[in-house]
Amino acid sequence: MxxxxxxxxxxxxxxxxxxxxxxxxxxxxxxxxxxxxxxxxxxxxxxxxxxxxxxxxxxxxxxxxxxxxxxxxxxxxxxxxxxxxxxxxxxxxxxxxxxxxxxxxxxxxxxxxxxxxxxxxxxxxxxxxxxxxxxxxxxxxxxxxxxxxxxxxxxxxxxxxxxxxxxxxxxxxxxxxxxxxxxxxxxxxxxxxxxxxxxxxxxxxxxxxxxxxxxxxxxxxxxxxxxxxxxxxxxxxxxxxxxxxxxxxxxxxxxxxxxxxxxMKGKDLSFIDSQIQDYMSKNSTPGLSIAITYQERLVFAKGFGYADKATSEEVHPNHLFRIASVSKSMTAIAIMKLIEQGKFSLNSKVFGSSGLLETIYGSKPYGQRVLNITVKHLLEHTSGFSNDGGDPMFMNTDLSQKDLISWVLDNRTPKNVPGTTYEYLNFGYTLLGRIIEKSSGQTYELFLRNQIFNNVSQTSKMLIGGDSIADKKPNEVTYYPSSAYNLLLRRMDAHGGWIARPMDLVCILTRTDQSNIKPDILNSNTITTMWTGSSANSGYGKGWILDSTYRGHNGAMSGTIAFLVRRNNGISYAFTVNIRPTDDSFAFKCKAVLDAIVDAVDTWPSYDLFEK
Structure with missing residues (x-):
């Protein structure tokens, strides 16, 4: 300090x-x-x-x-x-x-x-x-x-x-x-x-x-x-x-x-508070948490509103929130780490006798399009599978994760030739989670906790969340409305299952951003590859949204919105919310509020508040 x-x-x-x-x-x-x-x-x-x-x-x-x-x-x-x-x-x-x-x-x-x-x-x-x-x-x-x-x-x-x-x-x-x-x-x-x-x-x-x-x-x-x-x-x-x-x-x-x-200057703290409170008021938001880094130093974090309305427990930065599809960026980091370890490559086939998942799932012979799917296709949402007929990850709630994967392979064929068409697909990241398990010999959650989060200061608190309110983890917020607990979060592990604090998320960015300030857990060439878009969609890389001004990912599901952003000017931020606002269902309006905040503050403290 x-x-x-x-x-x-x-x-x-x-x-x-x-x-x-x-x-x-x-x-x-x-x-x-x-x-x-x-x-x-x-x-x-x-x-x-x-x-x-x-x-x-x-x-x-x-x-x-x-x-x-x-x-x-x-x-x-x-x-x-x-x-x-x-x-x-x-x-x-x-x-x-x-x-x-x-x-x-x-x-x-x-x-x-x-x-x-x-x-x-x-x-x-x-x-x-x-x-x-x-x-x-x-x-x-x-x-x-x-x-x-x-x-x-x-x-x-x-x-x-x-x-x-x-x-x-x-x-x-x-x-x-x-x-x-x-x-x-x-x-x-x-x-x-x-x-x-x-x-x-x-x-x-x-x-x-x-x-x-x-x-x-x-x-x-x-x-x-x-x-x-x-x-x-x-x-x-x-x-x-x-x-x-x-x-x-x-x-x-x-x-x-x-x-x-x-x-911190009083005017800056007042501006941050006023901007967040205005957003929360307009969107009937129970609770919200933010974290901001500057040049890889945690310079600000704060909780707003209620972690639990029934008990009037107020949000603070140590509260855990569901992060929904921000989980995909975490899965992508793990996949890239396994590639660095020589377990497979981006072009490795997923299915078939020589595929990473072999013929574990499904009871019917795989078609050629399925056999041509690679790890890269899954990361880039270009596997060819479609959500036509509904997102399978929110269907067949009586099926286990393994049985659901088998059901999709038996009942749906890829709509498009792999690698040619972008279609955002939660199912693809569920498959990536299984590749992580098969290649590492550990459960998906344990591999990320042991090999990624435990090697990054303070992110060891990240967990796969529970399905019901009875499964709430210590310091986890309550989600609204109650239908948020109808989700099978553990079945969604690799595409939407993580719970985290915003400062956990920005901490991950300090170790995967090609900056020389803190050592990265992936090498620079790997990060460049991860942040390179596909021919089908230059605006999405391998688990990351790619924009001219930022890299990041949003998340949204019933009871939750979240966003993780690394801007090009040395500032990163993350926010989590314990409701999915009707008028901000994909979190971009809240992102605009955070952009306004970090643009308005011209001087950040010189300390680093990350836990040592």
């Missing part, structure tokens, strides 16, 4: 031992603890923390301290001329107050500092009035419960040239939201939020400053799952976590957090 984007680690819901192990490991790797909060869930102490690999003052960090231990640690640190920069209180399973804290040793003279903990609401208000009256300002506050009443820990500093600031405490969720709205409307920035439960009610304490800042976002009362989704969405937009407060209501852990974005 760039100098202003050092590596970071954020974790939540850690037990004390898990946190200690993480702390020990990261500090040995020169990470610094920048924020920590403690809370108790199901009678067990938990911790949320944020570490960053960056330079800074020497630190003393402690967690799980009772009141007297904290006071002793404070006195010891003060003797060593360390200044307290964070203290967060919480209640343990016995109802006693506990503390986490960070001290830092300033390089020069330290500001005057006063710290208090265990204060009742009245005591805190008095301390606040007294110290601010003496020219100090509140730099940190933590609210927590103790014996059914609120307690506070706070730090006051005498800071010169401090921005205008304001602080509030003891706010209910509604009061906090109203205060937040009023403060931000007046130009203030939220710099700290502390959530805490007292007698079953969540309260908030906050500090606002009137200052110039990066674009920032804040959320509160998030469940663990919601927080993780919000964190993921924000991370892939260039935001960095600044504050994380965990707090508990009985056996439920909740989170309040603040992020800021030093990487």
């Amino acid at each position: 760039a100098a202003d984007n050092p590596p970071f680690v954020a974790r939540h819901s850690l037990t004390s031992s898990q946190y200690q192990d993480l702390f020990s490991s990261l500090t040995q790797q020169y990470y610094r603890l920048l924020y920590i909060s403690g809370y108790t869930v199901s009678n067990e102490e938990r911790f949320a923390a944020y570490f960053e690999k960056s330079s800074g003052p020497s630190q003393i960090c402690r967690h799980g301290m009772n009141s007297s231990q904290y006071q002793q640690a404070f006195d010891d640190a003060t003797t060593k001329k360390y200044n307290l920069v964070l203290v967060n209180g919480y209640t343990d399973s016995n109802g006693d107050d506990k503390y986490v804290a960070i001290w830092e040793k300033p390089a020069g003279s330290a500001p005057s500092l006063v710290a208090r903990h265990g204060m009742t609401t009245e005591q805190y208000q008095k301390e606040f009035n007294d110290w601010t009256g003496k020219g100090f300002r509140l730099t940190h506050v933590s609210g927590y419960a103790y014996k059914n009443s609120a307690r506070y820990a706070a730090i006051f500093e005498k800071v010169t040239n401090s921005p205008t600031w304001s602080a509030r405490h003891g706010l209910t969720a509604n009061q906090y939201q109203a205060e937040f709205n009023a403060q931000t409307k007046a130009g203030f920035v939220l710099v700290l939020v502390s959530g805490y439960f007292v007698n079953g009610i969540d309260y908030y304490a906050a500090i606002f400053e009137k200052k110039a800042s990066y674009l920032w976002v804040a959320r509160h009362a998030m469940s663990s799952k919601t927080y993780q989704g919000e964190f993921t969405n924000n991370h892939y937009q260039g935001y960095r976590l600044k504050v994380i407060c965990g707090y508990a209501k009985g056996n439920t852990d909740l989170y309040a957090a603040i992020w800021e974005n030093p990487n």
